[in-house]
Amino acid sequence: MRVLSASEVLACLAAIAGAAACASPADPMRYRLGGSGAHWADAGEGSVIAELRERYPEFFEVVLDPAKTRDPDMRPIRRDLEHAPVDRRNFDALNSVAVAYFELNYRAEADRGGSSYLGASFRTAHLLAVPWRAYSEIEDPVLRDAILDFFEDAGSGEKLGTASTTSRLASIVASLDDKEPDPVRRERIQRLTASLRQINGLGAQE
Numbered sequence: 001m002r003v004l005s006a007s008e009v010l011a012c013l014a015a016i017a018g019a020a021a022c023a024s025p026a027d028p029m030r031y032r033l034g035g036s037g038a039h040w041a042d043a044g045e046g047s048v049i050a051e052l053r054e055r056y057p058e059f060f061e062v063v064l065d066p067a068k069t070r071d072p073d074m075r076p077i078r079r080d081l082e083h084a085p086v087d088r089r090n091f092d093a094l095n096s097v098a099v100a101y102f103e104l105n106y107r108a109e110a111d112r113g114g115s116s117y118l119g120a121s122f123r124t125a126h127l128l129a130v131p132w133r134a135y136s137e138i139e140d141p142v143l144r145d146a147i148l149d150f151f152e153d154a155g156s157g158e159k160l161g162t163a164s165t166t167s168r169l170a171s172i173v174a175s176l177d178d179k180e181p182d183p184v185r186r187e188r189i190q191r192l193t194a195s196l197r198q199i200n201g202l203g204a205q206e
Contacts, residue, residue, distance in 0.1 A: 028088045029142065031149035033098050038160050040102045052096045055089075063100040066107060071123055072100065078130050086140040094131060094143075098150050101127045102159045109161035125168060128154075132172050136179050144180070148173075148188060155196045163199075170196035 032048055033040055040049070053060045062072040080093035104124045131147045138144070151173050157163040174193040180186045 029091055031091070031098070031146040031153070032095050033102070034149055034153045035158075038158065039106060040099045040159070048095065049099065052092060052099065055092050056096055059096065059100070063103055071126065074126070074130055078133070081130060081134040082137045084138060084140075086138060086143050090134075090138070090140075090143050091146060094134075094146055094150060097127050097130050098153070101154060102162065105159070105161035105165060107161075109164065124165060128169065128172055132175070135176055141182070141185070144185060148185070148192065152192055155192065155199070157199070166196045166199045 028051075049060075056076060059072045059074070059077060062068045062070060077093045077096055080089040081097070083089050083093075101124055104127070108121045108124065131150060135144055135147050151169060153159070154162055155166050155169050155173070157166070170193055173189060173196060177186060177189050177193070180189060
């Protein structure tokens with residue numbers, strides 16, 4: 001059996017470390033808020049929101065301040081989510097959309113029937129349109145899987161305030177079926193759509 005040289009050993013160790021980094025919970029090239037509990041703040045990765053706020057300070061200034069009722073400027077988020085070739089900025093944008101979506105849903109449900117309920121609800125609908133459009137614009141399989149991870153998380157009802165939005169989400173996810181040529185991903189879209197419709201008592205078809 002051939003003995004590896006020192007340089008070959010180092011190369012193997014680097015490859016192993018790289019693979020471990022890719023699988024790490026801190027890997028930025030993925031959707032990072034799944035399984036994070038009842039709200040985005042429970043993600044267990046304390047640096048996530050700090051990183052995102054540093055990239056999109058104006059966006060989060062509006063999103064995280066209950067006193068601000070105007071629509072956040074989503075143009076930088078949209079540009080980054082649709083950036084090609086796909087890199088970290090796409091995933092930062094997606095995770096920023098997710099934080100904003102969960103925060104505004106939580107705020108809307110806490111004020112259901114109040115003066116800010118409708119405004120927050122409209123803003124969450126506008127947020128969902130951003131990854132929906134990106135799915136059509138960017139065919140990268142990793143990013144498409146990450147967008148579906150977000151939709152799946154949003155439809156799970158785990159996050160506070162999201163259960164009431166599954167009807168809207170079901171229509172958005174269903175519309176991706178025609179945009180997806182990959183049979184495995186299409187099957188995932190169909191399963192998620194059926195699950196969301198079942199939650200809403202809509203059955204297999206609307």
